Amino acid sequence: MSYPKIELHIHLEGSVRPAAMLQIARRNGLSLPADSVEEMARLYEFRDFPHFLEIWMLTTACLRTEQDFRQVVTDYAAEAASHGAVYLEGIFTPAEPVNRGVRWEEVFAGYCDGAQEAWETHGVRVALTPDIPRGYPMETAELTVTHALAHADRGIVGVGLGGAENASPAEPFGPIYARAKDGGLGSVPHAGESEGPASVRAAIEIMGADRIRHGIRSIEDPGLLRELADRGIGLDVCPSSNVRTGVVGSLAEHPLPQLLAAGIKCTVNTDDPAMFGIDLGSEHETALSLGASARACYDAGVQGALCGDPTRAELRRIGEETTWPGE
Secondary structure, eight states, rough: OOEEEEEEEEEGGGOOOHHHHHHHHHHHOOOOOOOOOOHHHHHHHOHHHOOOOOOHHHHHHHSSSSHHHHHHHHHHHHHHHHHTEEEHHHHHHHEHHTTTTHHHHHHHHHHHHHHHHHHHOOOOEEEEEEEEEETTTTHHHHHHHHHHHHTTGTBEEHHHHHHHHSSSGGGGGGGHHHHHHHHHHHHEEEEEESSSHHHEEEEEETTTOSSEEEOGGGGOOHHHHHHHHHTOOOEEHHHHHHOOOOTTSSSGGGHHHHHHHHHEEEEEEOOOOHTTTOHHHHHHHHHHHHHHHHHHHHHHHHOOOOOEEEOOOOHHHHHHTOTTTOO
């Protein structure tokens, strides 16, 4: 799959390949319940979505230093570039390392430095969208936005919301997202993954979502599908992730074809590629097998990216100059 790609939903902590995660753990004097790449693969055999979150917390806890955060970005940029990526919106959850004693500034500096190095070294533009984790105190959400706004000149373009969708109600996040949007940041919460259409509506109505991360359960509400299509609110679709976490029973059951048929703008994303044993190229193969169009997914990425006008114009130029599969 050699055509250019835009990825808008990649958890940078979940992009760390098993060998690198083991190396980082050893560097930080930490242990994992796995001592080899093969044992890590067995660790990543998820029973369901809560089990995935449990393993996520267990493994990503190894990321402790500014060097770690920077490496996470540059390593994934190199990998994604090998599959044709030209623009990424990387997700990271600063509250998790802060909760382990790391300073906010150290987390943001590492990821922002990594994004700069990714462009200089690999020619991939990496914008960053820190996630607010559900279930944490609301003060944590406020601090995430405060530090995101302070680093808006270093590649922070939006604020997400992650974790278990049923962990906290949406309403308290309204003022927090209003402050982020007043400061020029986009709103890109997770919704409609493990919970139903009501979570998507809350993301739109309460958090002013510019895009929905996942959103696949919108398929359960025809009225919501029409609203998403009419308003041009795109979905970050991650087919393999949905199967691996048990949100969807199989690829054959994945709602991507119905979402596309409803006129929803969908991008193709890996979510946590190291944990799911996939990459950006293989995920595009999966999406195309479900009826997606490489050009349409790229165009959805151009439309949905939280980038400035010069970058959007450059991405559009790349798309127009590409000979796309099927054209």
